[in-house]
Amino acid sequence: MSNIDETRLRSLLSQNIKRYRKRKGWSQAKLAEKMDISTNYLSDIETKRGWVSPFSLAKLANALEIEVFELFKPEETVSKDIFLIVNKCLNDFSTSMKISFDRALEDSMHKIQKNL
Numbered sequence: 001m002s003n004i005d006e007t008r009l010r011s012l013l014s015q016n017i018k019r020y021r022k023r024k025g026w027s028q029a030k031l032a033e034k035m036d037i038s039t040n041y042l043s044d045i046e047t048k049r050g051w052v053s054p055f056s057l058a059k060l061a062n063a064l065e066i067e068v069f070e071l072f073k074p075e076e077t078v079s080k081d082i083f084l085i086v087n088k089c090l091n092d093f094s095t096s097m098k099i100s101f102d103r104a105l106e107d108s109m110h111k112i113q114k115n116l
Helices: 006-023 028-035 039-046 054-064 068-072 080-090 095-115
Strands: none
Touching: 006 028, 006 039, 006 054, 006 068, 028 039, 028 054, 054 068
């Protein structure tokens, strides 16, 4: 990422927290509880009014079961219909299978996007 500014970082962080939180079906209160922070603090982060320490970033990523860098990754465009179908299928998988499948799907999407 070149020439990125704080506004863009806050926006990416905000969007990604919401996206990953919603994928898990969690409210702000549920994620805040898992992180052991206040719901108001999480709300401030999600609305770009607050900022986070490296420790809080690690707690966020850990709670959402993602890598820290994913909190700042631009969202890849995937059809919402495909996402819903895949999510429905994943509900039947064990946690380890979900993680493996998610990584394989992400790798496949990267390959497809490179060939477009």
